[in-house]
Structures are given as structure tokens and as C-alpha cells.
Amino acid sequence: MDPQQIAYLGLGMMGREMALNLAEDGVLVVVWNRTPAKAEALVCENIRAVASPQEAVTSGGIALSCLANDEAVEAVCSDDFLQALGPGGVHISMSTISPTTAEKLSRRHAGYGVDYVAAPVLGRPDFVKARSQRFLLSGPPASCERAQPILESLGSQVFPLGEEPRAAHAAKLAFNYTIATSITLMSEAFALAEKSGVDRKVMHSLMVDTVYNCPLFQGYGQQIVDDNVDDPLFKLSLGYKDMSLVADLARESLVPMPVGLAVYETYQRAMAAGMQGLDWSGVNRIVRQGAGEKE
Amino acid sequence: MDPQQIAYLGLGMMGREMALNLAEDGVLVVVWNRTPAKAEALVCENIRAVASPQEAVTSGGIALSCLANDEAVEAVCSDDFLQALGPGGVHISMSTISPTTAEKLSRRHAGYGVDYVAAPVLGRPDFVKARSQRFLLSGPPASCERAQPILESLGSQVFPLGEEPRAAHAAKLAFNYTIATSITLMSEAFALAEKSGVDRKVMHSLMVDTVYNCPLFQGYGQQIVDDNVDDPLFKLSLGYKDMSLVADLARESLVPMPVGLAVYETYQRAMAAGMQGLDWSGVNRIVRQGAGEKE
Amino acid sequence: MDPQQIAYLGLGMMGREMALNLAEDGVLVVVWNRTPAKAEALVCENIRAVASPQEAVTSGGIALSCLANDEAVEAVCSDDFLQALGPGGVHISMSTISPTTAEKLSRRHAGYGVDYVAAPVLGRPDFVKARSQRFLLSGPPASCERAQPILESLGSQVFPLGEEPRAAHAAKLAFNYTIATSITLMSEAFALAEKSGVDRKVMHSLMVDTVYNCPLFQGYGQQIVDDNVDDPLFKLSLGYKDMSLVADLARESLVPMPVGLAVYETYQRAMAAGMQGLDWSGVNRIVRQGAGEKE
């Protein structure tokens, strides 16, 4: 791949895998993480760890980031960082954040001659490791072009979504809304069927053996049927965060989403019941409890 | 096929196709419809029309019915009809009705020695014509066995759901709930993405090109994207009826379904806005209108 | 009062008090109850108990009924009963039932020359005993006029609502919807304030010491603050029944009621958690539990 050196900021479950994959491809990856230990643990021939985001970048270079939330991305994008990245620099932002925050960041970047490129990820850590995740991509065309081969090497597909940085982030939120809703609708359908004597395993088969024969309903449905939610691939608390971002986007955009609010409320209920550490498909448990079933 | 003669009651879009398919297989089909013209229009070598449900059946024989709602099924199952069907008779009930009505009917049938077999249909008229619809099946085992070859000849798959007549009807309602919810969630996701500059066609691709690559999201999603909802395959008013049955089942079963109620309310809103004659994917229009978009 | 003899059907908490008050006024009250013991327990100088609704009435006379639900009212209004009440007879129906059931009943009554007068009660047993409850009144004018003095003697106020039997029943449901919603909104407001350190007692004062200084918010608010809900004046299960009737009326009338559905769902949740025997203000407990508070 073209760039000899790339900064990678944020080494959570997702970021870690992408940094390793870049290194595997022979790129020199300069990593930073808020908790330094996670950065140091990755150090090897092609990975160097630094103590601040600004030390990770070169002027006019490329920085990738994958962070927990809006606040974390805003904290990384300090004046020092943007100055160090400087004119011609590109920040490829892979986090799931508010489109409005992205727009604000994009304007701040532009003040330093840096391009903000939105590239949120569709896929969970297991996908990322296998390079089978997808990217949504939007931002200034020239910088998107520069990002394209990097994203293609890291994942299986890139969906171009135009020039507005908010677009890719909004699409990512809309997408996660569909997943949270699919999880919740299966939970409700199973609870309803079960009270009339239809086993949830059978109800799931009815779906995936017919018109729902796709990975989303197969995978999450199976997790729900097996109540296999204690070892999270994507935490319920992150699902609540994402549904909160969806609600915020709907608030600004003035899009009434009764189903969206019902799903949001269901996640809130699960959070209030202490389920934040489960996989987000674990919201099924709060649906069952609501129906009076004991765990 | 085994039985030489079968009664078919109810010749709507679905029933009509099944009666024709039975006749095509060489069975003598005796048809009845509330509006006689629809019955008479089908008369041919293997199809005979009669003026009442009881005239359509033979003692100990088999009657199939596919009717609009609970009231229509209850009206067909008069004392005269059950008496005519008599001991050893089997009524295969394909309508989408309340599990509680089914249980009540089942007990009434038993009083005449007739078995009530629940066999609701998964699929729309186009599927039915092509014999690719599926059946959910529950009821007394011996009569289910008798129903099995008939259903297999009419459709592509039969899902056995045990001995309780309510089971197949409940599963059918839970299934239709998942479809109405999938339609509504796409409508909301598209409206949300669109306000941030993501075209609904693109948002749909993101889904069906990745983890939603299944007929349900492909088919209904395409209809929504194209706003191809004026020529209904399944009317919005029937969607409202089905979501009402879902709400009723949840009421009796004490299963709180916030998402279910949100979808129900969305269909109600569409009904109040005069959209009852659209396809049920047309609920998308009320979602868009809610977001302030003009048609 | 004018009529020398009145039939009273249904001796629950409400009916019992009205029958006693009529007797106190010197009317001969002929009572019937499904469970005969309750009728027999009332027998005294002015109260006679009979074994069936039809035995309680005289031709062209007046029957009052106060029953649990639609089914109970329909069961009382048998052919025998309507025949016995006969031409010129008036049935004053005080139960909280569906306006659609009332219309159907009204037509059946008319077939026997009997007038159906809708007179549902605003007030709980303690009000009824003290003759301070109110009546909503609708039906054929001449029979409403005949009902008027009886209702005035039994309660404190009569609200005339026109000639349509459905009107008074619909108004009663709309009214009970406002109460269930007021109870739920206090429960939510208290739970919210409490998590920010505002005691529910104080939050309640803020309301009733300012613009909510009325019996409804004073009374139910106090019950909620004191968690005084174990000794029901109106059972939570009846609240669920009434909210179900509200939902049914909204369904037929095509009135989207998102708040109504949210309240309905909250009562459903309480029912699923086994709270049916509490006072309906006890729905507060499910709201608190949802917020993660232990009882």
C-alpha cells in the first residue's frame, strides 16, 4: 500500500485489529491509546507507540481513529493534533459519532488545512479481524480517494456516500438503528409466540428458513434463542449510546420515529436493570422479564 | 392426491389461487364464497359452486377455508356446516385469525366430531399461485396428517407446530408482526438517513448488500424505495387488522410489546390518513409525512 | 321518588351502595346478582332478592345495572330479560363498557320496545355511598327524563350528553383515560425528580400547592407518595380493562393516541408483574421498578 506510515488512534476491540492488519501489510503504524498499556502491548517491528495523538502524525500524513464516543473524538482533535497533521493531512474518522459533531469537527479541521473523512465501520471485532467489515465513506473527494485503498485493504467493501462528512455518520446510525430494532423485534416476537406454546427456536426457524434467511436474523436470532449474550461482541451500553445518538439525530432532523423511541426505551430499561455489560442482543432478557418470565 | 373431493370456502386473492391449484391436480373442488359471483366465475370441469358452506362439504370429508377475519370464519362455522361435515370431518383453517377465536372454534368443532386444523399461510397471492407459500400447521395429529399432503401439494413447505390449534395462528401473527415492523423500521431508517443527505436507494443498498440480503428486506425495501405501493399485494387495512390481532394477543398473554404498539400506532395513523387501500408497505408514506415531507 | 319499584342488577362495590341508597329512599328494590349470596345479604324491608334478571323487572318498568364488563352486560340482556321489561321499559346501564357494545345493545333493546339509557358513573365506591358520584347520561330523551330524578337522588350531578347511547360510554372511557394518564404521569415525574434528589413528597407539593390543586392530583398523588395502594378502591386490573376499552375505541375511531398506548402499556407491564390486585394508582410501583428502584 501507498503510505509508508499511518497513525492509528484508539485501540479498543475494533481499532486494535485494524492496527495489526495495517502492520501485517507492511505499513509502519504509529499507535496511541488513552490508556498507554494497550498501545505498548502492540509494539512490534511495524508498530510504534507514542504518548499523544500529535506525536503519532506527520505533517500532511494520514491518521485513522476509532474511538468510543463524540467526547473521545473531540478530545483527540486538539489544536496540537490538527496543527501536527497540518495542510494536506487527512483524518479518517471511523468512530460512530453524531453527524453534527462530525460537521463541527470537519470545520475545525478545515481551519488547519486538514480534511476530515468520515469512515464509520459496519461490522464487529470478529469481522474486523477477518477484514470482512464494510466502511461507509464520505468527505472531500480527493481525501476520500486517498482513504479508499487503505479502507479496501482493511475491509471487504467501501460504500461511497458523497462529500458531506455527516452523511456516512448518519447512515451508520440509521444502520445501527435497524439492527437494534431487528434484535428487539425478534425478542418481542419470540416472547409473544412462546406464550401461545410456540418454542422460540421454532419461531426463529420460521423466520430464517423463509424470508429472513440473512446473516443478521440468523446470527442475532441464534444468540437470542440460545440466550448467548454474556460474552459481548458489542456491548448493550454501546447499543444504548447508539440509540441515543439516533434519537438525537431524529430530534435535530425532526423525524418522528415511534419505533425508534420504543427500541431506545427498551435499551434504557435494560440499562436501568443493570444489563449494560451484556451483548446488545441481551436486550431480549428485559423483554422476557417484562412478560413476567423468570430467568 | 388422495381425497377425490374437497370443499373450498372463501375465494379472495389467496383462496382463489388455491382452489384453482387443487382443481389443476385433479381434485373435485366444491367452492363457496359469500359473494356468489366469485364462486361461479371459477366453475369448470373440476370446480363446482354451491350456495352455502354446508352444501360444499361431505360427511367426514375435508373443508379448506381462507377468509378475511375472525367474524367471517365464525359465520362459516355454523351449526349446519359442522353437522354436515360431521364425525371424522376435518376443517383446515387457513385464515389469519385470533388464537383465542381458534380455540373457541376448535371446541365447537369437537362438539360435532369435527377436527379443527390450523393452517395459516405465509405468503402473498403471487406466492400462492406459484405454490411457493408456506403453511404453519397445528391441531389434532391424525387430522394434521390428513392435511399434510394437501398442504404440500399447494405450497412449498409445512411447519409443524404441535397439537394446539392456537399455536399456528399465534406463530402466524408473530410472523406478520415481524414483517410490519421490518417495513416500518426501513421507513424510519430511510427518512432519518435522507434528512442527512443519504438517498433512500443507497440506504437500502447498504442493508441488502450486507447483512440484510434476504427476500423480505429486498422485496419490501424495493417497494418502499420506489414508492411502489398503489397496487396492493397485501392491503394496508389488512396490516392494521393483523397488528390489531397482535395487540389483542399481547393483551391477553400479558406480553408488553412497546415496538409492537409503535408499529400498530403507525398503521393506525396511516388508516386515519386514508391510506387503507395501499399496499401495507405504503405505511412508509405516513412516516415520511410525519417527517414533514410532501408527497 | 316516583317509581315504586326498581330492579337493580349487579351488586359489586358500586351497585351494592346504590341499591341500598334507593332502598333508603323508600323504593322497593328488587336485586339480582350472579353470585346469589351477595343479593341475599342485602335483603331487608325495601330490598327483595330474585334468581334471574327477568324476575327482577316489571313490564314497562325500570332496571338499573352496574356490571363488571361488556360480557356481563350482554349476559344480563337476554331475550327473556328484554321481553319481561317490555314496551315502555327502560334499562339504565351504569357499567363502563364499549360504546360499540352499547350501540348493539341499544338496537337489541329497541326490538323489544325497551329503551337503553347509558348512565356510567364518575366516582368510586366511597363517593357512591355518600351520593357524591356523577352520572354521564345519553339515550332516548323521554327515557333520559325518566332516569334523571333517579340519578339525581343517587348522585350529585348528571351530565346530559345527547341522544346517542354511545356518547356517555365514550365520555366515560375518555375520562378514565385521563385518570390513568394522570396517575402514570405523576409516577414518572416523581421517579425522574427523585433521581435528582427531589423527594416525591416535595414534588407532589409543588404540583398541588400550585396549578394542580384539585382532588384528582391531591388524592391519587397522595396515594402514590404514601405507596398506599394495597387496599384498592379501584383495582389495577379494572384500570387495565378500561385502558383496553380505550384502545379498542381508538382503534375503531382511528384516533392515534401515543400517550394512551404508553399508559396502556404501563398497565400491561404492571399486570404481567402480578400487580392486578393493587389499586390502579399502584401502577406507580412498576414505574419505579423500571427505574431500577427496589421496593
Place this chain on the structure above:
Amino acid sequence: MDPQQIAYLGLGMMGREMALNLAEDGVLVVVWNRTPAKAEALVCENIRAVASPQEAVTSGGIALSCLANDEAVEAVCSDDFLQALGPGGVHISMSTISPTTAEKLSRRHAGYGVDYVAAPVLGRPDFVKARSQRFLLSGPPASCERAQPILESLGSQVFPLGEEPRAAHAAKLAFNYTIATSITLMSEAFALAEKSGVDRKVMHSLMVDTVYNCPLFQGYGQQIVDDNVDDPLFKLSLGYKDMSLVADLARESLVPMPVGLAVYETYQRAMAAGMQGLDWSGVNRIVRQGAGEKE
């Protein structure tokens, strides 16, 4: 009154009346407003206008503020402002803002030796002019004591809510939630009753002539009945803002509020339909439109 001079920041409909009332009491009021014209228009013997919040205050003095939203309050509380107010200074914050913002502000104030006192207002401009509004009060005890006589002179009642600045703001949000919900519940109840032939005027009487005989249901109910909502005393857009703050508080506090979300969604729907400039009781129009009624 004790203090000879008070700063007043924010001269919207509410602030303007309070500044005038203070001046009437003989206090020298130094006013500031973001749009200077509004400040200059008030200048008189006891009112002086300045160009910035910091010019309005004296070291160790008292500043009152009544502003549109969190951002406006945060903008006023600049370092310069807090430095000018200095040790012993008290900022009495009357705006309806997020409890979390208030806590953050309180900590920032403390850094300059300034006390943040929360004193949000219950009441609309007409109340404020007549000094009949109420104040909720929380914050450091000594400063609350200093605020008390000022608030008592400006309004009719002060509710003490303890030492935490968040408390008064949370109580204010909970209170406004109850009003928005009361408005919406009347709207729904009227729409429901009307479709069964009960006039909304009559339905309103049923409420306020019985257990809802309090200013809130009398006043807002009358506005709804008369559709007198074009001349806002409190704008629908502010209602949406407040319901958004309620939703945010519920989000952080993990208090599931299905009714709250339903009311929030109803206001969102009204905003999307372009009703932001109506009085917040105008939400009734979106409820009626939803039920298919033409304006």
C-alpha cells in the same frame, strides 16, 4: 429590599418583567441582553444598560439570569463574568436548563468563589408581571438565603429544594413534563370523545366541573377547546426544548418514561409540521390532524 444594585441578564418575555419589577421596587438594575436594543428599551431612572454580562455585575454582588437554553447560560458565564462577580458573588439562575449543565456551571462558579443558585420559575409572562409566579430554589444555603427576599419580592412563593443545584432544575423539568403531558392528554381525550359525538367543550366541562377543577386544566383546557393557540404565552418550540431536556435527564438518570417519550414524540411531530410558533397547547392541532380531522 437589601441589595442596592442587581445585575439582570436576559430580557426575554420573562426577564423583562422581572427587571421592571425590581426597578419598581427601587433597586438599581443593570441589564444586559444579547440583542442590545432590548436592554436599551428598558433604560429609565432605575435601569441602566450595559454591553456585556461582566459590566453588569459588581464584585461580591448579585446577578440574576433568565435565558433561553443551556448554551445561552454557558455563554453568559464566561471567565470574565465569573471573575467580575468574584468571591462572595451569587448568580441566581432562573433559566430552564439541564441539571447536568447546572452542576457543571456550579463547579465552574466555585472556582471563582461565586455561588451558583438554581431558581427556575414556575409561571408564564403574565404571572411574572403580576408577581404571582413561583420559584424553585436550590444551592448553597447562605446564598439561597440571600436570594430568598429577592425571589419573594418578585413572585408569590419560593419552594426550597435543598443544597444541590441540580435539584431545582430537575424539579422544574419534571414539572414542565407534567404540563406538556396534561396538554397532550386533554388533546387525546377530546379527539377520542369527539369521534363518538361528545363535544370537546362538554368533555372539558366534565373534567373541570369535577375532579380537575384547577387552573392547569381550566386554563390550558380552555385554550385547547377554543383553539386559542396562535398567540403564544409559551411557544411550542420551547415545549419541545423542555421535553428534550426531560428526555436527556431521563437518559442519564436511567428512568424509562414511556409516557414522557410519547409526549416528546407528539411535540416533535408538531415541530415537523411547522407548528413551532404556536403556543405549546397548540400541540392539540397535531393530535387532531393525526385523527384525520381537517383544520
